Amino acid sequence: MTETIPDSDETRALRRRMVAALVNDGALTDDRWRRAFLAVPRHVLVPTYYQAGERIDGQTDPQRWLRLVYSDTTLITQRRPDAVTSSGTMPSLVAMMVQALELEDDHRVLQVATGTGYTAALLCERLGSAQVTSIDVDPDLTTAARDRLRRCGYTPTVITADGAHGYPEHAPYDRIIVTFAVTSIPPAWIDQTRAGGVILAPVFSGLAKLTVTGQGNAQGRFIGPGYFRRHRATPMAPPGGFSVTGEKQPRWPPRTTDLPSSVYYDNDFRFFLDMTIPGLAPGYREGDPHNLTISAPDGSHAQVTPEGNLTQSGPRRLWDDVETSHHTWRSLGAPPRERFGLTVTSQHQTIWLDTPTRAIIILPRRAHHRPVRHA
Numbered sequence: 001m002t003e004t005i006p007d008s009d010e011t012r013a014l015r016r017r018m019v020a021a022l023v024n025d026g027a028l029t030d031d032r033w034r035r036a037f038l039a040v041p042r043h044v045l046v047p048t049y050y051q052a053g054e055r056i057d058g059q060t061d062p063q064r065w066l067r068l069v070y071s072d073t074t075l076i077t078q079r080r081p082d083a084v085t086s087s088g089t090m091p092s093l094v095a096m097m098v099q100a101l102e103l104e105d106d107h108r109v110l111q112v113a114t115g116t117g118y119t120a121a122l123l124c125e126r127l128g129s130a131q132v133t134s135i136d137v138d139p140d141l142t143t144a145a146r147d148r149l150r151r152c153g154y155t156p157t158v159i160t161a162d163g164a165h166g167y168p169e170h171a172p173y174d175r176i177i178v179t180f181a182v183t184s185i186p187p188a189w190i191d192q193t194r195a196g197g198v199i200l201a202p203v204f205s206g207l208a209k210l211t212v213t214g215q216g217n218a219q220g221r222f223i224g225p226g227y228f229r230r231h232r233a234t235p236m237a238p239p240g241g242f243s244v245t246g247e248k249q250p251r252w253p254p255r256t257t258d259l260p261s262s263v264y265y266d267n268d269f270r271f272f273l274d275m276t277i278p279g280l281a282p283g284y285r286e287g288d289p290h291n292l293t294i295s296a297p298d299g300s301h302a303q304v305t306p307e308g309n310l311t312q313s314g315p316r317r318l319w320d321d322v323e324t325s326h327h328t329w330r331s332l333g334a335p336p337r338e339r340f341g342l343t344v345t346s347q348h349q350t351i352w353l354d355t356p357t358r359a360i361i362i363l364p365r366r367a368h369h370r371p372v373r374h375a
């Protein structure tokens, strides 16, 4: 395990600078949270990270390491040959999320996706460790986070398990805060939140703030972007559960398209698209983001060049579906993410526009697999 670099005048000064920048940018407005961000030594919780494939830590390059640890940057903290599996969420996003919880001093919180332990540490600083439970599917991460949190003086309950099942032993919670993306709110989160409590979770690519209304229902709005790594059911599962694209997929006749690849980078449309075609993965060719390739979990694939030349393969014509989704979104008036809301019942998950009575997409609740607990 990497050696802990203690808090010092230098790390405290860097922290003050980061917090001042967050305040200046309007990301950190609540004074109690400002004090928590000042108190938590992020460098103890993020002793190493990866940048452009290179491992950076306090031993090999202390200045560079500290500079990014105390900047408003998402840091890759765990990776496997084929995927990034954990990261330290950028502090401004953490600030937005914890402030959106509207915590009261006696609240009990379940924090799903421990990662580095930074969010858990902030919650412990704000509420006291006894009121915080944190859960991550990966035993390497929970072991490290538990140890680093203790070195910072925090002792929340840190559990290794699939966060989709919550942690009933400490329920009911006043708040559940989640930092991995789901396409459907797991029933356990609603069951384990008291009536009137709040679940804050990235659903598709929007951050949903839902109030639990009792009888297994929850309702609320999307309050901002929620681009997070997808939920993985076990530590080794590929995030998002993609099927492998086979070589023998059918190829559809090439054609041209009037819908430019740039629509994929329109955040408001992207949110709508993520809801209508969940699980799309983008890529691009020849270093040009407008030479777009997208893949769907069923193995469908589309490539659009900047000139509008289109090729598609796999079980369905993926770009045709993107065009249909774009047409629907435009016919709704091209609404931004924040005009959408979500109602979750035991049967359905309904996405609505402006008001819960204006349903736009009704999805069945996905069956959530059985709990997996690790030692």
Ligand SMILES: C[S@@+](CC[C@H](N)C(=O)[O-])C[C@H]1O[C@@H](n2cnc3c(N)ncnc32)[C@H](O)[C@@H]1O
Residues within 6 Å of the ligand: 085, 086, 087, 088, 089, 090, 112, 113, 114, 115, 116, 117, 118, 119, 135, 136, 137, 138, 141, 161, 162, 163, 164, 179, 180, 228, 229, 230, 231, 232, 233, 234
């Ligand atoms: C974006 S990182 C968490 C970031 C954390 N807030 C921080 O700042 O360190 C996402 C985390 O979700 C965890 N994760 C993915 N699937 C999970 C699951 N089913 N249950 C619990 N944690 C999961 C990953 O192991 C990863 O650590």
